[in-house]
Ligand SMILES: [Zn+2]
């Protein structure tokens with residue numbers, strides 16, 4: 001049992017409804033208590049993700065009273081029955097979904113697809129815009145002292161998503177990888193990871209203000225949403241007939257341009273969906289060039305463990321931006337809506 005008993009109630013920021021950033025309002029909740037096999041984590045930092053903005057706008061199934069925030073790091077302060085005692089007081093980064101550990105998907109190692117567990121923060125259970133959250137050894141990865149909470153918070157979603165996508169695209173050293181939305185939280189870290197894997201990276205960004213950050217993350221060329229510029233940049237880096245891989249982090253705004261940039265047998269992996277709706281897939285191009293278009297979802301605990309090791313080894317350096325107190329999370333959302341955030345903002349309770 002815990003030696004540091006959390007208080008009976010905690011501060012959160014919840015949705016009063018759906019709409020602009022003003023629907024994010026402070027509230028008080030009972031502090032979660034750990035059930036069998038569960039942890040309670042005192043939130044040290046929580047990332048503010050584009051997915052949160054979609055939920056806030058009413059484009060996902062989040063209603064009034066929802067506590068958003070699925071990018072969480074902090075310290076384990078209470079253990080439920082059946083949890084080994086050495087979890088207490090550990091600093092951890094969390095995967096955004098708590099899997100059940102028992103269903104067919106979990107048994108097959110596909111915990112990202114588990115729908116039987118406590119679920120996804122901010123959807124199925126209260127998220128990290130709060131002082132405390134429930135967690136489990138199945139979604140928690142210990143953080144070494146050298147990685148602070150703000151960095152730890154963004155490792156699963158903003159970094160792990162890109163690692164999983166690059167792995168699924170089978171990126172090889174020397175291949176040309178295009179990252180769309182390269183200035184965003186996932187984009188910036190996907191650039192750094194692709195570079196770490198030995199790829200030559202072209203970043204596609206929506207505004208010139210993000211070019212410098214994408215270059216310093218490891219992109220050899222950065223293009224501002226222009227198909228001709230993208231083709232030229234890909235060719236210059238050795239993609240004579242096009243890019244080998246596209247990691248698409250925005251979806252509708254860039255999909256057609258990104259698909260056209262692919263070489264024969266190129267792979268486009270969708271990870272972001274900033275404007276939900278149908279995408280213009282060109283069937284002729286896809287067939288003749290034998291393109292592969294696939295999706296890649298959020299990281300699992302193995303992906304997050306690998307990301308923690310990469311960061312601890314200095315192979316990549318995540319860059320949390322715009323650290324704010326939790327009470328100002330609405331300002332972080334307003335900045336996301338205005339597309340002025342480079343990298344991933346975090347809030348701290
Ligand atoms: Zn996220």
Ligand SMILES: [Zn+2]
Nearest residue numbers: 100103106114
């Ligand atoms: Zn499961």
